[in-house]
Amino acid sequence: MKKLKVGLNGLGRIGRAIFRINQQRQLFDLALINEAQQDAANLAYLLKYDSIHGVLPERIGFGSGHLSIEEQPIALSHCADIAEAPWREHEVDVLIDASGDARNPARLAAWRDFPGWTITTHAVSHPDIHTVVFGVNDKTFDPLSQRRLSSSICDTVALAPIAALLEQRFGIARGYLTTLHPWLGQQRLLDGPAVVAGADGLQSHFALGRSAVNNLIPKTTSAVKAADAVLPGLSQRLQALSYRVPTSIVSSAVLNVELKQAGSPQELSALLRYAEQKQHLPILRNSSDPLVSHDYLGSPYSAIVDQRWTEVQHERHARLLYWYDNEWGYSSRVVDLVALIARDGQP
Numbered sequence: 248m249k250k251l252k253v254g255l256n257g258l259g260r261i262g263r264a265i266f267r268i269n270q271q272r273q274l275f276d277l278a279l280i281n282e283a284q285q286d287a288a289n290l291a292y293l294l295k296y297d298s299i300h301g302v303l304p305e306r307i308g309f310g311s312g313h314l315s316i317e318e319q320p321i322a323l324s325h326c327a328d329i330a331e332a333p334w335r336e337h338e339v340d341v342l343i344d345a346s347g348d349a350r351n352p353a354r355l356a357a358w359r360d361f362p363g364w365t366i367t368t369h370a371v372s373h374p375d376i377h378t379v380v381f382g383v384n385d386k387t388f389d390p391l392s393q394r395r396l397s398s399s400i401c402d403t404v405a406l407a408p409i410a411a412l413l414e415q416r417f418g419i420a421r422g423y424l425t426t427l428h429p430w431l432g433q434q435r436l437l438d439g440p441a442v443v444a445g446a447d448g449l450q451s452h453f454a455l456g457r458s459a460v461n462n463l464i465p466k467t468t469s470a471v472k473a474a475d476a477v478l479p480g481l482s483q484r485l486q487a488l489s490y491r492v493p494t495s496i497v498s499s500a501v502l503n504v505e506l507k508q509a510g511s512p513q514e515l516s517a518l519l520r521y522a523e524q525k526q527h528l529p530i531l532r533n534s535s536d537p538l539v540s541h542d543y544l545g546s547p548y549s550a551i552v553d554q555r556w557t558e559v560q561h562e563r564h565a566r567l568l569y570w571y572d573n574e575w576g577y578s579s580r581v582v583d584l585v586a587l588i589a590r591d592g593q594p
């Protein structure tokens with residue numbers, strides 16, 4: 248199997264996590280990094296030293312138009328426009344957009360002449376972009392015919408495999424999801440004007456400008472809406488809200504659902520444990536250990552169900568609590584998607 252050449256647009260939290268995961272797994276060759284920030288020395292420094300994931304043991308360097316790892320150069324460009332970066336020149340097979348630039352998904356969808364695959368790390372509702380969530384639709388994904396892809400968002404990557412299991416076994420009548428997400432880089436240390444445009448109303452708009460380190464900040468979330476791409480109609484039955492919480496890493500969520508068919512906590516646990524046993528990738532894990540968020544730092548799983556909190560009231564009202572490393576777990580699935588393309592996308 249030929250190693251694919253990957254291009255990475257954006258070397259922020261997710262871009263660097265993808266870099267580190269591939270460094271461990273050596274699944275693809277990184278052919279080009281395009282990053283809007285122009286200071287290669289600073290990019291090399293951030294790649295080497297990370298306050299959450301620690302110091303990268305490899306030697307990281309930089310020079311004119313490149314970064315390097317163990318003296319091996321990786322081409323580096325600084326185009327603000329994804330269309331301008333020299334992906335073709337570097338024979339990129341798979342382009343991962345980890346920039347968060349909202350203009351890029353639509354642009355990637357329109358790139359019919361780009362011979363390779365594109366993956367956006369955004370949740371995208373676009374007819375030409377196919378969303379792949381492991382544990383839900385990865386087995387039916389055909390990389391020979393589907394080349395414009397989305398790996399959705401971390402909250403959906405964690406929710407959807409669990410919701411799919413509940414839907415298949417019991418049916419979900421309706422319910423609520425509450426996610427707790429660590430702060431993100433665009434939030435503020437001290438109160439200020441909201442940096443994130445509030446497309447979803449004043450509450451989330453102004454509140455997101457409040458000090459991230461001092462507050463639990465309730466906000467809307469697209470976690471369930473994004474799951475519609477792989478579980479159509481779920482958002483008609485499930486409502487969600489989120490808190491930005493004053494921690495740097497690892498999310499948690501509480502899913503409360505009314506089941507269509509009666510179930511017991513034992514049946515729910517058995518269903519999730521069976522899914523864990525038969526999977527080939529680290530998608531779902533079950534834990535009964537008395538752990539807290541930081542214990543899940545660096546976990547490659549999409550979601551870890553904390554079975555201590557599994558409950559069913561009157562055989563219908565189920566509650567599940569799960570954890571996920573919003574950077575490492577999510578980025579592990581992006582790398583898995585490249586591996587799937589390498590395995591099934593080459594003649």
Ligand SMILES: NC(=O)c1ccc[n+]([C@@H]2O[C@H](COP(=O)([O-])OP(=O)(O)OC[C@H]3O[C@@H](n4cnc5c(N)ncnc54)[C@H](O)[C@@H]3O)[C@@H](O)[C@H]2O)c1
Nearest residue numbers: 257258259260261282283284327345346347348368401573
């Ligand atoms: N951080 C998370 O927990 C998380 C989890 C899942 C998905 N995501 C998604 O991943 C994407 C990136 O998020 P992040 O947390 O890594 O953000 P980030 O701000 O840490 O990184 C984004 C990087 O892209 C660069 N950039 C911005 N615009 C660019 C452009 N037009 N061209 C090239 N580079 C550009 C920025 O300079 C920055 O280095 C977003 O779409 C986000 O929704 C984030």
